[in-house]
Amino acid sequence: xxxxxxxxxxxxxxxxxAGGIAxxxxxxxxxxxxxxxxxxxxFQWPPPGFTTQWFAVAWNRPDVWDALILSLKVASIAxxxxxxxxxxxxxxxARTQFFGREAISLxxxxxxxxxxxxxxIALRSAFSLAEIPYSMWTxxxxxxxxxxxxxxxxxxxxxxxxxxxxxxxxxxxxxxxxQTFRYVILPNIATALLAxxxxxxxxxxxxxxxxxxxxxxxxxxxxWMLQELIRPRQRPVTNVVAVVVVxxxxxxxxxxxxxxRDTESxxxxxx
Amino acid sequence: MxxxxxxxxxMKVLAMTSAVSFSKVSRHFGAVRAVDAVDLVIEPGEFFAMxxxxxxxxxxxxxxxxxxxxxxSGHIEIFGETAEGVPPYRRNVNTVFQDYALFPHMNILxxxxxxxxxxxxxxxxxxxxADEALALVKLPGYGARKPGQxxxxxxxxxxxxxxxxxxxxxxxxxxxxxxxxxxLREQMQEELKSLQRxxxxxxxxxTHDQGEALSMADRVxxxxxxxxxxxxxxxxxxxxxxxxxxxxxxxxxxxxxPDAMAKLxxxxxxxxxxPEAIALAGEGVEAxxxxxxxxxxxxxxxxQAGETxxxxxxxxxxxxxxxxxxxxxxxxxxxxxxxxxxx
Numbered sequence: 051x052x053x054x055x056x057x058x059x060x061x062x063x064x065x066x067x068a069g070g071i072a073x074x075x076x077x078x079x080x081x082x083x084x085x086x087x088x089x090x091x092x093f094q095w096p097p098p099g100f101t102t103q104w105f106a107v108a109w110n111r112p113d114v115w116d117a118l119i120l121s122l123k124v125a126s127i128a129x130x131x132x133x134x135x136x137x138x139x140x141x142x143x144a145r146t147q148f149f150g151r152e153a154i155s156l157x158x159x160x161x162x163x164x165x166x167x168x169x170x171i172a173l174r175s176a177f178s179l180a181e182i183p184y185s186m187w188t189x190x191x192x193x194x195x196x197x198x199x200x201x202x203x204x205x206x207x208x209x210x211x212x213x214x215x216x217x218x219x220x221x222x223x224x225x226x227x228x229q230t231f232r233y234v235i236l237p238n239i240a241t242a243l244l245a246x247x248x249x250x251x252x253x254x255x256x257x258x259x260x261x262x263x264x265x266x267x268x269x270x271x272x273x274w275m276l277q278e279l280i281r282p283r284q285r286p287v288t289n290v291v292a293v294v295v296v297x298x299x300x301x302x303x304x305x306x307x308x309x310x311r312d313t314e315s316x317x318x319x320x321x
Numbered sequence: 322m323x324x325x326x327x328x329x330x331x332m333k334v335l336a337m338t339s340a341v342s343f344s345k346v347s348r349h350f351g352a353v354r355a356v357d358a359v360d361l362v363i364e365p366g367e368f369f370a371m372x373x374x375x376x377x378x379x380x381x382x383x384x385x386x387x388x389x390x391x392x393x394s395g396h397i398e399i400f401g402e403t404a405e406g407v408p409p410y411r412r413n414v415n416t417v418f419q420d421y422a423l424f425p426h427m428n429i430l431x432x433x434x435x436x437x438x439x440x441x442x443x444x445x446x447x448x449x450x451a452d453e454a455l456a457l458v459k460l461p462g463y464g465a466r467k468p469g470q471x472x473x474x475x476x477x478x479x480x481x482x483x484x485x486x487x488x489x490x491x492x493x494x495x496x497x498x499x500x501x502x503x504x505l506r507e508q509m510q511e512e513l514k515s516l517q518r519x520x521x522x523x524x525x526x527x528t529h530d531q532g533e534a535l536s537m538a539d540r541v542x543x544x545x546x547x548x549x550x551x552x553x554x555x556x557x558x559x560x561x562x563x564x565x566x567x568x569x570x571x572x573x574x575x576x577x578x579p580d581a582m583a584k585l586x587x588x589x590x591x592x593x594x595x596p597e598a599i600a601l602a603g604e605g606v607e608a609x610x611x612x613x614x615x616x617x618x619x620x621x622x623x624x625q626a627g628e629t630x631x632x633x634x635x636x637x638x639x640x641x642x643x644x645x646x647x648x649x650x651x652x653x654x655x656x657x658x659x660x661x662x663x664x
Binding site for chain 1: 387388389408409410414415416418419420422423424425426435436438439440483484487
């Protein structure tokens with residue numbers, strides 16, 4: 051209905067838009083370029099030459115592998131915990147009426163609104179008060195606080211869109227609680243859980259602040275990268291790892307977007 | 322002789338087992354008495370309507386039978402078995418939901434076969450039975466489609482097939498025709514009625530549409546504020562409403578106040594007088610014609626007799642008075658139906 055539909059934008063607007071996009075994405079492109087540079091001590095522009103040797107170097111460094119494996123473990127376990135707890139919390143808030151429901155809803159969402167540093171400090175002092183030694187599990191607990199939120203948010207939205215009579219219909223047709231969950235609830239919320247889970251995984255995978263406070267001696271991948279930047283040796287290895295991290299977090303998010311994009315009508319057609 | 326007596330005894334036992342019976346059943350939500358001490362007996366094979374305005378407790382009664390609600394007090398029996406504490410999935414009762422509640426992620430065949438699937442019927446067998454059920458509701462060959470691809474009327478038929486495939490003893494229908502357009506609604510009324518006769522299953526349906534209740538049901542219970550005000554055949558409900566509420570809600574009947582009735586020559590009681598029972602005749606109560614509306618087979622004439630507004634149905638072929646004309650109204654005293662309630 052817009053009157054200027056189909057017309058071309060003026061050149062100042064085009065330029066401003068292009069500038070904005072460039073400002074957002076050129077630095078990321080630089081990370082990719084520096085992964086191939088031959089200069090290892092400083093990031094020199096333009097790169098004096100290009101090489102793929104840093105990929106081999108990175109592959110052979112055990113500290114890279116340790117950090118990567120720890121990150122994958124932490125992200126997987128935190129996501130798994132978040133999927134269970136987030137779904138249960140969402141089911142309770144969206145499906146039932148109880149005293150303090152709104153308060154519970156707010157408390158579940160709060161960790162993602164809190165600055166990571168507050169969460170981190172709070173958890174660190176709680177851990178030391180309770181004399182819990184820092185380990186992979188303390189990192190997982192820290193990540194769990196915000197992973198639960200993203201799963202919860204996705205699941206609660208889907209639960210609210212799913213007609214409650216579907217569950218009643220299933221029970222009415224002879225399905226017990228488990229069968230109803232397996233055949234009706236789970237298929238209806240599956241894509242929402244997948245999207246929430248992938249988002250939770252990606253958030254956990256590149257988390258720095260909470261990890262700094264809740265981790266012990268071991269480093270997750272982002273922490274390792276931060277430490278690497280201070281050392282003026284084999285710098286492009288950091289960039290190689292950065293490329294891997296970008297791909298590892300970008301692909302699941304893209305997949306989550308495509309998986310949930312077409313489900314609106316499906317979820318609503320039971321209404 | 323002995324055999325005959327035995328048979329007689331058996332008949333008596335069978336006759337005693339009602340499909341659904343409520344004794345003093347209440348369901349309160351906090352301070353709200355959604356269902357308030359309802360007594361109700363529905364016989365096997367009956368087409369029973371629960372009629373009432375929204376919030377009158379009819380849907381809660383249906384949910385009590387289905388098992389989605391538990392009574393606060395009182396006792397419910399379904400075919401002689403106590404229903405309290407029995408979850409919906411262990412009741413031989415199925416529901417057609419108002420929004421149909423078809424599973425959006427399954428195709429039509431799997432939707433219809435769902436009840437059989439959770440009971441462990443083999444795939445081939447349940448698909449065969451589901452196909453049969455789809456044929457019964459006149460949707461053969463729709464099995465591969467998804468619910469989103471069907472029209473409202475078709476979805477309702479699928480919901481019906483999904484319930485009937487389980488061979489329930491009682492089928493509950495929650496506002497079954499509410500979401501359909503007029504023509505489809507009339508067609509489905511006929512079909513539901515003939516389906517019920519064919520299968521012999523007890524149908525209980527909830528509606529706020531009095532026309533639907535009167536035309537489809539063998540027996541109607543009129544609900545108001547959590548109670549059954551009157552239960553009886555459609556003729557009884559229509560011709561002999563027990564209270565003003567029933568007369569108001571069920572029909573286009575003239576409801577006359579006690580004072581007005583006394584002035585019109587009757588008893589000082591609330592009364593109902595059907596428009597078609599009033600004749601425009603040479604003698605009787607004088608009235609002024611306010612308006613007329615042509616309905617095809619008859620003309621509705623609104624008249625004012627003193628302080629009382631009445632509606633008179635003049636059959637086609639009889640002279641219709643002009644607006645503002647003075648007419649005289651007469652009726653047989655036996656057509657006046659007096660109702661309960663304070664004068």
